[in-house]
Amino acid sequence: MSIDRRDFFKVISAGAITAATASSVFAREKKNLAPDAVGILYDATLCIGCKLCEVGCKEYNDMPTEQTSLVDDLNVPMIWDNGDDLTSKTMNKIKLYRNGDASVKDRATNGYAFIKRACMHCVDPDCVSACPVTALDKDPITGVVTYDAKACIGCRYCQVACPFNVPKFEWDDPFPKIVKCQMCDHVQESGGMPGCCYYCPTGASLYGRVEDLMAEAHKRIELAEGSKYDYQVKSLDNDETAQRTVQKYVNYVYGEKETGGTQYMILSAVPFHDLGLPNLPDKSAAGKSETLQHTIYKGLIAPGALLAGLLVAAYRGSKSHHESEEGRS
Amino acid sequence: MSENKALGGKIFTKPFIILAILAGIAGILLIKRFIFGLGAVTNLSDGYPWGMWIVYDVLVGTALGCGGYVLAILVYIFNKGKYHPLVRPAVLTSVFGYTLAGFSIFVDVGRYWQLYNIFLPWHVNLNSIMFEVAFCVATYVLVLWIEISPAFLEKFNKTKALGFMNKILFIFIAIGVLLPTMHQSTLGTLMVIAGNKLSGLWQTGWLPLLFLISSIMMGYAIVVFESLYSSIGFKRPFETPILGKLGKLMAWLGLIFIAVRFGDLIWRGQLGLIFTDGWANSTMFIIENLLFIVPMVMLFSEKNRKSTKSLFLIAVAILLAGAVYRFDAFLVGFDPGQGWHYWPSASELLITIGIVAIEIMAYLAFIKWLPILPNIKHTTS
Numbered sequence: 001m002s003i004d005r006r007d008f009f010k011v012i013s014a015g016a017i018t019a020a021t022a023s024s025v026f027a028r029e030k031k032n033l034a035p036d037a038v039g040i041l042y043d044a045t046l047c048i049g050c051k052l053c054e055v056g057c058k059e060y061n062d063m064p065t066e067q068t069s070l071v072d073d074l075n076v077p078m079i080w081d082n083g084d085d086l087t088s089k090t091m092n093k094i095k096l097y098r099n100g101d102a103s104v105k106d107r108a109t110n111g112y113a114f115i116k117r118a119c120m121h122c123v124d125p126d127c128v129s130a131c132p133v134t135a136l137d138k139d140p141i142t143g144v145v146t147y148d149a150k151a152c153i154g155c156r157y158c159q160v161a162c163p164f165n166v167p168k169f170e171w172d173d174p175f176p177k178i179v180k181c182q183m184c185d186h187v188q189e190s191g192g193m194p195g196c197c198y199y200c201p202t203g204a205s206l207y208g209r210v211e212d213l214m215a216e217a218h219k220r221i222e223l224a225e226g227s228k229y230d231y232q233v234k235s236l237d238n239d240e241t242a243q244r245t246v247q248k249y250v251n252y253v254y255g256e257k258e259t260g261g262t263q264y265m266i267l268s269a270v271p272f273h274d275l276g277l278p279n280l281p282d283k284s285a286a287g288k289s290e291t292l293q294h295t296i297y298k299g300l301i302a303p304g305a306l307l308a309g310l311l312v313a314a315y316r317g318s319k320s321h322h323e324s325e326e327g328r329s
Numbered sequence: 330m331s332e333n334k335a336l337g338g339k340i341f342t343k344p345f346i347i348l349a350i351l352a353g354i355a356g357i358l359l360i361k362r363f364i365f366g367l368g369a370v371t372n373l374s375d376g377y378p379w380g381m382w383i384v385y386d387v388l389v390g391t392a393l394g395c396g397g398y399v400l401a402i403l404v405y406i407f408n409k410g411k412y413h414p415l416v417r418p419a420v421l422t423s424v425f426g427y428t429l430a431g432f433s434i435f436v437d438v439g440r441y442w443q444l445y446n447i448f449l450p451w452h453v454n455l456n457s458i459m460f461e462v463a464f465c466v467a468t469y470v471l472v473l474w475i476e477i478s479p480a481f482l483e484k485f486n487k488t489k490a491l492g493f494m495n496k497i498l499f500i501f502i503a504i505g506v507l508l509p510t511m512h513q514s515t516l517g518t519l520m521v522i523a524g525n526k527l528s529g530l531w532q533t534g535w536l537p538l539l540f541l542i543s544s545i546m547m548g549y550a551i552v553v554f555e556s557l558y559s560s561i562g563f564k565r566p567f568e569t570p571i572l573g574k575l576g577k578l579m580a581w582l583g584l585i586f587i588a589v590r591f592g593d594l595i596w597r598g599q600l601g602l603i604f605t606d607g608w609a610n611s612t613m614f615i616i617e618n619l620l621f622i623v624p625m626v627m628l629f630s631e632k633n634r635k636s637t638k639s640l641f642l643i644a645v646a647i648l649l650a651g652a653v654y655r656f657d658a659f660l661v662g663f664d665p666g667q668g669w670h671y672w673p674s675a676s677e678l679l680i681t682i683g684i685v686a687i688e689i690m691a692y693l694a695f696i697k698w699l700p701i702l703p704n705i706k707h708t709t710s
Contacts, residue, residue, distance in 0.1 A: 085667070087375075088375075126522050126524070128454075129454075129456050129457065129522065130457055130458070130459060130522055131454055131457055131459075132447060132453070132454055132457040132459040132460035132463055133443075133446040133447060133449075133452040133453065133454065133457075133460075134452055134453070134454045135452075149440075150443070151443070151446055151452050152439075152440050152443065153438050153439075153440050153441070153443050153444050153446055153447065154438045154439020154440035154441070154443075155437075155438050155439075155459055155463075156378035156379065156438075156439070157457075157458075157459045157519070159375060159378035160378055160379060160519075160520075160522070160523050160526075160663075161522040161523065163524055163525065163526070165375065165376060165665055165666070165667060167375075168375050169367075169375060169378060169439060170366070170439075171366060171367050171368030171371075171373065171374070171375075172365070172366050172368040172369070173366050174363060174364060174365060174366045175440070176366060176367070176439040176440065177439075177440075259524075276667070278525070278666065280524075280525065281524075281525075285521065285522045285523065285524035286456075286522055288521055288522075288524075288534065289458060289518065289521040289522040290456050292518060292521060292534055292537070293456070293458055293461070293515070293518060294456075296514075296537070297461075303507060303511060306507055306510070307503060307504070307507045310406065310502075310503035310504075310506050310507055311499070311500065311503040313405065313406040313408075313503070314401075314405045314406065314499040314500075314502040314503040314506070315499045315503075316408070317404065317405035317406060317407075317408045317499070317502075318405055318495070318498060318499040318502065319499075
């Protein structure tokens with residue numbers, strides 16, 4: 001088909017501006033950890049699977065119990081210990097890894113281990129980037145990823161975005177919310193610590209500044225297997241310790257690099273992938289998505305130029321159309 | 330002298346009543362959804378938070394609604410006046426495609442009573458791909474109703490208002506081209522943040538371009554489909570020569586799509602995934618791409634472009650191609666892990682069918698009532 005050369009040129013030049021802006025790639029800067037960001041170090045070798053952290057989580061956040069056949073059939077109230085994954089009623093979950101005869105703790109073959117799952121509080125959270133109405137937000141000081149139901153429209157893009165599948169949605173509620181761990185933000189405000197860390201009897205969940213926790217994690221990895229070590233309990237500011245025999249750690253802190261780093265970090269003797277933690281790149285998907293979007297829409301230059309071109313073309317186009325129509329009639 | 334004419338005739342025909350029954354069923358299920366929550370009618374889960382409604386009603390539905398957009402490009406931007414008679418029916422399909430996509434979003438989001446937060450500056454997150462999509466789609470729905478308003482003004486003989494509208498309409502035509510260019514591409518960008526959860530066969534930084542090209546192709550295909558369908562259905566003369574010319578454009582767009590699609594797979598070294606990514610992904614990838622390639626090859630032959638039957642089949646294939654591509658990129662290729670899986674529930678399907686029924690009913694009623702379809706004298710001259 002023959003398209004008038006001048007008109008074609010008009011549109012192509014608008015398109016060229018778009019392409020030119022798009023090619024000057026504007027890579028979004030990597031997000032850095034806030035200096036006083038707080039987090040949790042979970043040491044799977046210390047976890048005894050007692051699930052007191054789950055009790056603490058429910059109590060601190062006033063969360064309902066899971067509704068299961070035990071509650072329905074036997075009328076046993078207050079069952080907190082059931083379900084096998086995070087749900088819209090459970091923001092913190094201890095899961096069991098089991099292999100072969102499961103005879104020895106913290107061993108990959110013929111062994112078992114525990115793993116605590118909750119929000120990872122990413123340094124560069126995909127959910128925060130995804131949320132259209134800033135219902136999910138990252139506290140600039142503590143780095144906690146918070147949720148505000150008053151802003152949320154329930155689009156569930158955060159669920160699509162989260163590489164850990166953490167945000168949960170209240171599917172059976174006509175007025176649903178997104179539910180996820182907010183590191184007991186409301187308790188931290190008054191100087192307290194997250195419920196899971198406060199309740200943990202062994203120090204498997206340890207609260208503190210992320211930088212300090214990371215240093216502690218690397219120190220533990222360097223400890224000699226079989227030696228004794230006084231593990232701190234509840235928080236790094238706490239003098240309370242519990243002496244335990246050091247296990248052979250995997251030489252890696254999960255969360256140091258994953259998706260740009262997380263404020264919930266994990267140590268384990270069993271490979272992380274076996275515990276169900278995903279292998280993730282060092283950079284967040286949010287960085288890619290925002291780079292792409294802001295490259296195309298940088299300063300709204302490209303859409304603006306396109307609109308200007310379109311206005312001129314549409315004005316001429318509709319004018320000549322009406323003239324030709326009037327000429328005919 | 331007018332280009333478009335109301336078709337007239339009875340609105341409450343037998344097909345119309347059947348469609349109304351389907352819409353009624355959906356209505357009852359919607360009441361259930363609003364009383365008991367999304368879990369009561371859908372198979373959606375925390376692993377698959379988006380399903381049939383988002384992928385069909387919103388993604389495919391708005392791409393099917395691209396007819397008005399692509400014809401506006403041709404008629405007003407490239408000044409191809411001969412396509413003008415096709416504009417109004419295409420804009421009308423766009424009006425309903427987009428309005429009902431908007432309605433589907435209202436049904437799908439959990440906290441619909443707070444949807445207006447999207448427009449409140451202190452809530453808006455400019456980094457969010459969803460914000461761009463939501464804002465653009467909502468605005469475009471408004472623009473489309475403005476674009477179709479001359480049909481109402483003609484119907485009610487508001488000559489003065491019509492004259493004014495025709496003077497300023499070019500502004501809305503320009504915006505009406507800009508907005509779909511923006512959101513049809515951004516709909517693809519939505520999945521970039523899903524990262525590893527989306528198979529390497531679909532996950533790419535070129536998603537926006539691929540979504541944009543395929544939406545334009547679907548826009549042209551729907552124009553061809555509709556024109557031929559209403560020619561048969563309402564015993565009107567075929568507009569094959571004009572449609573054949575559109576065909577060549579579609580062929581080139583198809584070629585660009587396939588070049589970008591495979592070029593990207595090769596560049597990323599993911600071509601091998603076609604055979605190693607599980608049977609569902611492999612099968613769907615092959616079906617999807619055959620649906621793009623076969624019609625494209627056919628459209629390069631002049632014989633096919635002159636045949637009404639071939640054009641019809643090609644248009645259907647392109648519509649399917651775009652639809653399958655969208656299902657693949659959002660559902661088939663999406664795997665959140667942890668054993669999650671998704672298949673739409675009967676209620677979900679019935680609600681989607683009901684919404685499509687409303688679209689068709691509204692279209693049928695409007696073309697009979699308002700000057701929408703090309704005036705036959707004009708098109709045959």
